[in-house]
Amino acid sequence: MSAREDLENLLMGDLGMRGADADRIIDAYAHELAEEIRDESPQYNSDWTCWNAAADLIDPEVES
16 A cells, blocks of 8 residues: 555545545645755755756646
């Protein structure tokens, strides 16, 4: 089972949240994490293209 599935099960089972609401919260959090990576990348690596590519992998708002 993936971490996402574990989190969905927790939100839907223990907290009684609907599946769509759980997915919305998980996606929003993943997007926030990706944005944090994008904001930090120029400070730590002058060649930060790879940081943006990594952020895109976890960002559900990025089209693949």
